[in-house]
Amino acid sequence: MKQALSAAVIALALVAAGAQARAADKPIQITWWHSMAGKNGETLDHLVSEFNHSQSKYHVDAVYKGNYSQSLTSAMAAFRAHKQPDLLQVFEVGTATMMAATNAIVPVYKLMAQHDVGFKPDAFIPSVKGYYTDSNGHMLSMPFNSSTPVLYYNRDEFKQAGLKRPPKTWSELGDDAKKLRDAGVKCGFTTAWQSWIQIENFAAWQNQPLATEDDGFKGMGARLLINKKPFVEHIGRMASWTRNNLFQYGGREDSPMPLFYSGNCAMLFQSSGSFGSIQNNAKFDVGVAPMPYDKRVVDQPQNSIIGGASLWVLQGQPKSHYQGVAEFLNFLAQPKQQAEWSRNTGYVPVTETAYQLLKKQGFYNRKPGAEVAIKELTLHPPTANSKGLRLGNYNQIRNIINAQLEAVWSGQKSARQALDSAVKRGNAELEKFQNANS
The missing domain is CATH 3.40.190.10 (Periplasmic binding protein-like II)
Structure with a gap:
């Protein structure tokens, strides 16, 4: 009996040891x-x-x-x-x-x-x-x-319009869009991710503050500055281009992509992360260029943000x-x-x-187009205006900016009215975040 019990104990010990070893x-x-x-x-x-x-x-x-x-x-x-x-x-x-x-x-x-x-x-x-x-x-x-955002362009339509290179400034982009329209292209350009590209990266590329407190890096008391002159003039200019289809709004996020794939719009502002998808879907020769800069604001671009x-x-x-x-x-x-x-x-x-x-x-x-993004990001050492954003509830703020920009494109609001409203409502979100985390 004792021998049987001892054997059972030994067997259980061996099972336990095996389980521990497997674990x-x-x-x-x-x-x-x-x-x-x-x-x-x-x-x-x-x-x-x-x-x-x-x-x-x-x-x-x-x-x-x-x-x-x-x-x-x-x-x-x-x-x-x-x-x-x-x-x-x-x-x-x-x-x-x-x-x-x-x-x-x-x-x-x-x-x-x-x-x-x-x-x-x-x-x-x-x-x-x-x-x-x-x-x-x-x-x-x-x-x-x-x-980071880049400018994609249809090389075939550029050639047809007699354009030899992509635009370097926003003034050149407007001129090129008109030449493309005159050559029979339905729309000069469109933009994806309008808040990220036309507001946030516009600020960094032109070395302009998007918000106080170094764009939020210095503390949660930051407030938006996107109703200042450079932003109002930029959005106002884009709005003026909607009247003759030099610019066509195609929706939020990636929604404008079909306007470019179809050849309706000759240029597209979009993420560099879409490079592969655009190469695979476009039925024409795709070029990639840096974002244009606003010569009324700066003599040269700064660096883009991610x-x-x-x-x-x-x-x-x-x-x-x-x-x-x-x-x-x-x-x-x-x-x-x-x-x-x-x-x-x-x-x-x-x-x-x-x-x-x-x-x-x-x-x-x-794939030379793939290098454009990294060159934009590293063009100059980042400044307080081009390091990035540190703003609470910013996903909600982006939605506010998107809605206000859509009111501009549809002619319901001026650029000044829309950006003033975006700042007021966006600052309320920043204050809400600050109060919840102070």
């Missing part, structure tokens, strides 16, 4: 919620697979959670339920919201200080890194998919996860991975070494 062998699961669909999602999944196969201690599970707004809303609900992911991809205008959630995030600079993985924050391109740093230059989240998103580390996970998160972020920041991401998606490489690697590989010789 020890099982990789630590790290969850990443993102908003990359289609081809971009496939490239993201491939990078994750590369990391998972490069080591056996951690396994990253990349989960698509819808668009940026949906993903952020889901993460907030998950955090309240203590079911948050380890990593969250957040669009650039959500930066102030994430910064205010101090009890929910682990700043990247602190994570990397605690885990020695060889991470080099200074390797990131200043105009990209600056968007995601605090007032002391500390990196809060890691840049991942970054883009769109896209960064990766935020969330609190509340077991300590064992954070070494793996640090290693994964460092993996994504390496030149090889950054070059792969940029080549396959159209987003800019976020580090200087990745940019140089792509040049060495001849990528920009094969």
